[in-house]
Amino acid sequence: xxxxxxxxxxxxxxxxxxxxxxxxxxxxxxxxxxxxxxxxxxxxxxxxxxxxxxxxxxxxxxxxxxxxxxxxxxxxxxxxxxxxxxxxxxxxxxxxxxxxxxxxxxxxxxxxxxxxxxxxxxxxxxxxxxxxxxxxxxxxxxxxxxxxxxxxxxxxxxxxxxxxxxxxxxxxxxxxxxxxxxxxxxxxxxxxxxxxxxxxxxxxxxxxxxxxxxxxxxxxxxxxxxxxxxxxxxxxxxxxxxxxxxxxxxxxxxxxxxxxxxxxxxxxxxxxxxxxxxxxxxxxxxxxxxxxxxxxxxxxxxxxxxxxxxxxxxxxxxxxxxxxxxxxxxxxxxxxxxxxxxxxxxxxxxxxxxxxxxxxxxxxxxxxxxxxxxxxxxxxxxxxxxxxxxxxxxxxxxxxxxxxxxxxxxxxxxxxxxxxxxxxxxxxxxxxxxxxxxxxxxxxxxxxxxxxxxxxxxxxxxxxxxxxxxxxxxxxxxxxxxxxxxxxxxxxxxxxxxxxxxxxxxxxxxxxxxxxxxxx
Amino acid sequence: xxxxxxxxxxxxxxxxxxxxxxxxxxxxxxxxxxxxxxxxxxxxxxxxxxxxxxxxxxxxxxxxxxxxxxxxxxxxxxxxxxxxxxxxxxxxxxxxxxxxxxxxxxxxxxxxxxxxxxxxxxxxxxxxxx
Numbered sequence: 001x002x003x004x005x006x007x008x009x010x011x012x013x014x015x016x017x018x019x020x021x022x023x024x025x026x027x028x029x030x031x032x033x034x035x036x037x038x039x040x041x042x043x044x045x046x047x048x049x050x051x052x053x054x055x056x057x058x059x060x061x062x063x064x065x066x067x068x069x070x071x072x073x074x075x076x077x078x079x080x081x082x083x084x085x086x087x088x089x090x091x092x093x094x095x096x097x098x099x100x101x102x103x104x105x106x107x108x109x110x111x112x113x114x115x116x117x118x119x120x121x122x123x124x125x126x127x128x129x130x131x132x133x134x135x136x137x138x139x140x141x142x143x144x145x146x147x148x149x150x151x152x153x154x155x156x157x158x159x160x161x162x163x164x165x166x167x168x169x170x171x172x173x174x175x176x177x178x179x180x181x182x183x184x185x186x187x188x189x190x191x192x193x194x195x196x197x198x199x200x201x202x203x204x205x206x207x208x209x210x211x212x213x214x215x216x217x218x219x220x221x222x223x224x225x226x227x228x229x230x231x232x233x234x235x236x237x238x239x240x241x242x243x244x245x246x247x248x249x250x251x252x253x254x255x256x257x258x259x260x261x262x263x264x265x266x267x268x269x270x271x272x273x274x275x276x277x278x279x280x281x282x283x284x285x286x287x288x289x290x291x292x293x294x295x296x297x298x299x300x301x302x303x304x305x306x307x308x309x310x311x312x313x314x315x316x317x318x319x320x321x322x323x324x325x326x327x328x329x330x331x332x333x334x335x336x337x338x339x340x341x342x343x344x345x346x347x348x349x350x351x352x353x354x355x356x357x358x359x360x361x362x363x364x365x366x367x368x369x370x371x372x373x374x375x376x377x378x379x380x381x382x383x384x385x386x387x388x389x390x391x392x393x394x395x396x397x398x399x400x401x402x403x404x405x406x407x408x409x410x411x412x413x414x415x416x417x418x419x420x421x422x423x424x425x426x427x428x429x430x431x432x433x434x435x436x437x438x439x440x441x442x443x444x445x446x447x448x449x450x451x452x453x454x455x456x457x458x459x460x461x462x463x464x465x466x467x468x469x470x471x472x473x474x475x476x477x478x479x480x481x482x483x484x485x486x487x488x489x490x491x492x493x494x495x496x497x498x499x500x501x502x503x504x505x506x507x508x509x510x511x512x513x514x515x516x517x518x519x520x
Numbered sequence: 521x522x523x524x525x526x527x528x529x530x531x532x533x534x535x536x537x538x539x540x541x542x543x544x545x546x547x548x549x550x551x552x553x554x555x556x557x558x559x560x561x562x563x564x565x566x567x568x569x570x571x572x573x574x575x576x577x578x579x580x581x582x583x584x585x586x587x588x589x590x591x592x593x594x595x596x597x598x599x600x601x602x603x604x605x606x607x608x609x610x611x612x613x614x615x616x617x618x619x620x621x622x623x624x625x626x627x628x629x630x631x632x633x634x635x636x637x638x639x640x641x642x643x644x645x646x647x648x649x650x
Contacts, residue, residue, distance in 0.1 A: 016567045037526035037547055039605065040563060040570040041554055043535075044528060049566045 010066040012083035013059050020052035067092045074099045075318025096314035104321040109357050111173035114182035114308035116146060116205060118191070121163040124200025129157030137194040138168055138203050140185045145171040145194060158201060167305060174308035174381060176449040179440055183307050183382045184447070187300075211301035214391035216398065217293025220285025221245075221265075229275035229299045234387075234411075236296040237278065239265075242287045245280050250289070252278070256410060265289055274299075294394075296387040307358045307380030307389075310449060316353075323350035342405040345374075348397075352376050352409070355396035358389050361448055363412075363457040363502065374407045377457050377502040382447030384411040384504060412457045414506035415495055417446055419466070421516050422483030428519035430475025435512045437473035445469060446507035457504050461486055461493040477520060524631045525551075525606060532638075533557055533647050548606055548629060549636035553649045555600050556623055556638055573603040577621055577640045578647075585616040585642075597623055606630050619643045 014022070025048060035044045063084055072078040076093045084092075097108040118138065122128065132155045136148040146168035150156055156166050170182040187207035210225045221244075223237055236253040240262040243249070251259035254272055268278040276299060282288035312320075323346035343351060348364035360381040367373035378385045378393055385393075394409040419442070426434040444450045445465060453465045463486055470479050486493045496503035525548040530540040532553055542550050558574035575596050580589075594614040601610045610627030619642050626635045640647050 034541065035526070035528045037528040037551065039551070040568055040572045041551055041558070041574070041604075042528050043531045043554075045568070046563070046566070049563070049568045053567050 007066065008081070008083065011063050011081050013063045014056065016049075016052050016056045019055040019059070020048060023055060024048050024052045064092060064095075068095045068099065071099060071103075071318065071321075074314070075321070076314040077318060093314035096317050100317050100321050104324055106317070106321055106324070106354075108317050109309070109312035109353075111175060111311040112306070112308050112357050113173050114146075114170040114185075114304060115149065115306040116168050116303045117165055117305050118146075118168050118203050118205045118303060119163050119165045120158050120201055120203050122158045122160060122198075122201050125160045126200065127157060127160050128198050128201065130155035131157065135195070136166075136168075136198065137171075139192045139194050140189050142185055144182050144185055146182075147171055158198070170308055174310050176310050176381075176444055176447075177451065181308075181382070181443070181447075181449075183304065183380065184443070187303055205303040207303055208301040209299060211298045211387050213295050213297045214387035215293065215295050216391045216394045217290060219288055219290035219293050220283045221288030221290075222281045222283045223295040223297075224279045224281065225276055225297050225299065226279065227270065227275045227277045231274070232299060233274050233276065234296070234298045235271070235274075235276060235278070236294055239289045239291050239293045242289060242291045244282050244286060244288050248287060248289045248291075250280075256413070296390060298387055302386065304383075304386070307360075307383055307386075309357060309360045309381040313451060319346075320350045320353055323347050342403045348374060348376055348407060351397060351400075352378050352393050355393040356389060359385065359393060361456055361504075364407075367408075368500065370406070372404050372406045374402075374405050375502070376407055376409045377412045378409060379412055379448075379457060379504050381449060383506075384414055385409075386411075410502070412502040412504040413496075413498070415497055415503040417461060417493070417505045417507040418487050419507075419509060419514065420483050420485035420488075420490075421514055422470070423480040423516040423518055424470060424476055425478035425518045425520055426475045427477060431517060431519055434473050434475035435515075435517070437475070438470050438515070439511045441469035441473055442466065442507065442511065446505045448504070455505055457502055458495050459505075461495065461505055463490065463492050483516070525629070525634075532649055545632065545634045546636075548604075548631075548634050549625075549649055552601050552604060552607070552610075552625060552634075553636065553638040553647075555604065556597060557640075557647060571603075573600040575600055577623070577638070578645060580621060580640075581642050581645055583642070585621065590614055590616055593621075597625075601625065601627070604629075616642075 028048065033044060038045050067073045067080060067084065073080055073092050074095050080092060100106045100108060131148060133150045134147055138146045149167045149169035153167060156164055158164050172180050174181055187205055189205055191203040191205060193201060193203060209228065213223050213225070219239070225235065234255050238251050238253070238259060239248060240251055241249040243265065245265050248265045249262040250265050251262050252268065252271065253259045254274065265280050271278055280289070345364045349362040352362035352364070353359050358380050359378045361379050363377045365375050367375050378390065380389065390409050390411060397407045397409065424438070445453060445455060448455045453462060455461065463484060467479065467481055467484050470476060482490065484490065495505065525544050527541050527543040528547050528550065530536050530542040530550060532550060555574045556577050559576045560574055562574070563572045594612060597612040597614060598610065601607060601612055606629045608628050608630065610625060613624045615622045621640045621642055623638045625638070627633070636649055638647070638649050
């Protein structure tokens with residue numbers, strides 16, 4: 001190495017044998033060591049190996065420090081040079097949280113738990129409780145377990161011949177790479193009580209007819225949905241003119257469509273034939289409804305109160321960090337004072353991801369029709385965002401001056417992905433293992449959490465990657481690629497399918513029954 | 521026959537200050553003594569790929585030495601000493617008296633006979649080769 005090492009030299013981590021032969025022993029020869037005993041156990045031989053080991057450790061430290069200064073390496077956007085030995089176990093992306101915190105003031109988003117609201121019904125005449133966190137453990141058909149969580153509600157009591165709704169937290173925080181994922185457990189599942197101390201108690205997670213109504217903006221007025229809609233819908237009500245019921249005006253958007261013509265605030269029975277009745281109430285406010293405020297709900301709702309998510313990857317963290325860079329370049333007024341500017345598209349995405357840990361992916365795009373409108377599409381891990389989550393992010397953005405921008409947060413539409421029935425040949429003894437591995441790999445990819453291939457909102461469903469993950473699954477020896485079709489076509493599927501829409505993939509098939517399995 | 525077992529630092533469990541070297545019969549004595557004072561796997565930990573069997577007599581520091589333990593120790597000492605490539609034949613005799621563990625070694629090797637006594641004071645941890 002020259003006196004001032006080059007970057008290539010700094011990023012090179014020789015193994016111990018190389019250090020020994022090319023650096024330590026030549027140095028000893030230069031100094032004419034007087035020993036002749038070089039058998040294992042010899043003092044000088046031991047010196048040489050210890051020196052070589054220390055030298056290698058130092059080179060690794062130097063290379064790590066050098067690489068840590070190059071953020072594309074730290075955030076995993078660029079692979080480390082081959083001279084930076086991965087065999088030594090160095091993982092420079094482990095520095096990403098430290099770099100993000102110290103250079104950008106951004107904390108890595110930790111993995112979170114999935115939280116569900118589940119009614120417990122007691123058919124016995126025994127009262128159970130008060131019960132605190134951990135007293136009840138439930139198990140879903142997937143094998144996922146949930147633990148009673150009373151940290152926010154206080155201890156619960158299950159009444160005799162009655163029911164109580166309780167919050168249950170997933171056993172572990174989400175870690176999809178390790179096969180730990182909870183958001184996919186469906187509503188209406190057959191739930192088993194693992195804790196056997198409550199005879200007569202059953203749990204069910206039937207989805208409510210409607211989600212809670214998410215309000216963005218001020219006003220005491222409330223909007224309450226009712227009815228039994230046969231189909232799934234998203235409804236947003238926007239106040240146009242402030243006022244009471246019967247005085248102010250509002251508009252309704254059905255399934256993210258255009259807003260209706262403004263009408264006087266009042267009961268909307270069986271709105272647009274959906275089976276949904278929308279009932280406003282003043283709730284003591286005057287004016288109860290404030291212009292600009294929106295109320296959003298979906299039908300059906302979900303028992304999920306909080307979507308769990310994986311820990312933010314170094315790449316995701318890096319994208320958020322990089323998105324802050326344009327914000328540093330404030331424009332200045334005539335007096336030289338920095339003035340706030342509207343965020344860039346990247347910054348909008350970073351803001352959305354920062355607003356709530358439940359936001360796993362975000363896409364910001366300027367609207368194709370309204371000049372100042374910025375569409376911000378957000379999704380939880382493997383699921384579109386709930387109205388409550390949308391309201392959180394919208395309120396987060398509304399609390400900041402965006403000047404002429406009008407950011408509007410929404411959830412992408414779920415595009416159901418249907419795979420064909422390819423023939424997969426596996427080793428007979430590994431059939432179940434292979435099926436589970438393929439199921440997990442495809443679930444990871446199509447829910448957007450595959451570390452090797454991102455599938456963002458409006459992304460491209462890559463047929464080659466699907467083939468790749470099937471082939472790579474444990475036990476798979478052959479795959480009939482011609483059978484790998486995505487929504488009826490043996491090509492990639494570019495989202496959105498509906499032009500102008502925002503779509504995210506959603507996949508619920510079970511490969512064990514959908515694919516054709518042959519054994520060898 | 522003259523002995524030529526090479527030259528190395530006169531070190532057992534520490535480096536001499538000032539530096540001193542040992543050669544020939546004493547060098548092999550020191551080398552074999554280090555086999556009796558080196559924890560198993562120590563050289564593997566620093567990356568030396570060659571096999572090196574050893575025991576550490578200091579493992580017995582503060583312990584009682586029963587006759588069974590002494591016999592086991594003697595067998596282990598004979599085994600690890602025989603692993604040295606310079607050794608053709610070797611006999612190690614272990615004795616324990618007054619808190620001092622002594623290993624008397626007599627042998628013959630590729631470059632001639634050798635003998636030495638390694639001692640470990642099991643109360644103080646002091647070691648010596650003579």
